Amino acid sequence: MAASPLSPDSLHDADLIASGRRVFEIERAELDRVGGRIGTEFAAACRLILGSRGRVVATGMGKSGHIARKIAATLASTGTPAFYVHPGEAGHGDLGMITADDVVLALSYSGESDEVLMLLPVLKRQGNPLIAMTGRPQSSLASAADIHLDVNVDHEACPLALAPTSSTTTSLAMGDALAVALLDARGFTADDFARSHPAGSLGRRLLLHITDVMHSGADLPSVREDASLSEALMEMSRKRLGMTAVVDAGGRLVGLFTDGDLRRALDTDLDVRTAGIAQVMTRAPRTIGADQLAVEAARMLEQYKINGLIVVDGEGRAVGALNIHDLLRAKVV
Template identity: 70%
Template sequence: MSANLDNFDFAASGRRVFALEAEALAVVAARVDAAFAAACRTMLACRGRVVCTGMGKSGHVARKIAATLASTGTPAFYMHPGEAAHGDLGMVTDADVVLALSYSGESDELLLLLPALRRQGNPVIAMTGRPGSTLAREADHHLDVAVPVEACPLQLAPTSSTTASLAMGDALAVSLLEARGFTADDFARSHPAGALGRRLLLRIADVMHVGDAVPRVPPSATLSEALVEMGRKRLGMTAVADADGRLLGLYTDGDLRRSLNDASIDLRTTRIDVVMSRGPKTITADALASEAAQLMEAHKIHGLLVTDGDGRLVGALNIHDLLLARVV
């Protein structure tokens, strides 16, 4: 190893890797043909799961492909081929499809599994860099991920080849996703703890204040009574509703600042229906919480009242509720 690294051009070395791997992806993309389509149809028809397996670096890639498939509507898991030969093969049912990765196509651990998979009737899809390899020949479908050159200058560390295998796995997952009509809502259901899941699954009903926690006063209340209600409920606003619960208006902290600048307004005697904002922005309880965030941002407001189909007040929320729910 060179002792003098002062003049080494790290950026140029990094750019060379990107260029070589981009070239490799272009070469492999040109081979996405009828064999790829046949593999997709086999996976789409699978009544069980797609079992992804591989050794070494191919195993790491297989594990990632399994995760991508599972999160995009294709049930899948990773199986270590070494452990499979010592009992874990029992995880594979006759309804499963096996996706086996080996760049050489000659990994002993994978080849050892083929007779058992054949006896059980599992379709095998091989992903290799050698179409003439044992694994490629024995598989029902072969995906050729051979690359012109590895990005590693020693041609030892799998680099371009693993990138190509990852891309092929993504191509399989996305093609299956599109064929199934998999939607953002479907994705969210398998990612409930993630930011996307919260945006697509969390409803206003899940975050709004209800019952006595909703600030409200009748139209006959004085402004000072409305301010007491706002102070108790701590949402920076109060709804004005009639005896049947129908929303009439809204009074906010911003309205209070404007009232204080109006000499004609007496906090003790002025009725709230004189100074309230009529026709406030509202939202329904079944709307997505993300819709509330968009509405607040669009209209530069910090709170919303929740009404039902008859215009009755059923809840309230503000921007802090959305922040606590990690919607924004």
């Protein structure tokens, strides 16, 4: 007969906290134990994957399947083409997704999952190299594999030793270890990672360039250095960036006029109706190159406590402009 559940009011915070911390202690110890076993078999698995012309196909049932799916996703995002195949679906047609060039990574802590073992004869006939990740080196799956990665644990964190806890954690960590070792071996860079994550924040930070966010052409606020302050204000109003570039006859940047410059001018005795822009502009303003990353513009705005930048080419000509709102819309900041 099942025990009656305890009332939430009868539970003590200290007991709940102790229970949670105990899980971390047990799993940390098991991670250390499994990590200490990484050796030549792990290296062989890495070499097998690196030498493959195909992809890594991860498979597993139940909780092992969830871990296999995550390992495949991590491999794929770090430079090793990979995907997950459900072993049950594989027996009903999805085996056709696996080519002879692919390496199969099969997860089963017991090493006896029927759905996984059922695939082995077909995979062997097709010539697929098999890497098994189990907790039982003498299991059917481990014995059939070309390479076995041992993720055996002494203790599950579950006090009943029923729910996969430590074993799934060590399997996940072994998958991460594979992915990172392969990443290092391939010389995979942050730019490579960003290219496979263009919609993420890292992708935006590493792939988005100034040219992707700047205002250029007719949208670039710009006046000649002999323009009046009134003309500059009209240009700022039309382009709505809170600033305008001031350029010479060749289009080279000689100054910048911003809302802040206007406020400072109004605090003086200057007659704003007759003043020239050269009298109130900021000379030698901060600029940025069109080929630089948008994240560098964000860094400059923060470092120098400014709201906008003029973009210049190699000859110092003004070719664009951007402000903090452009970077916010692009989700760079």
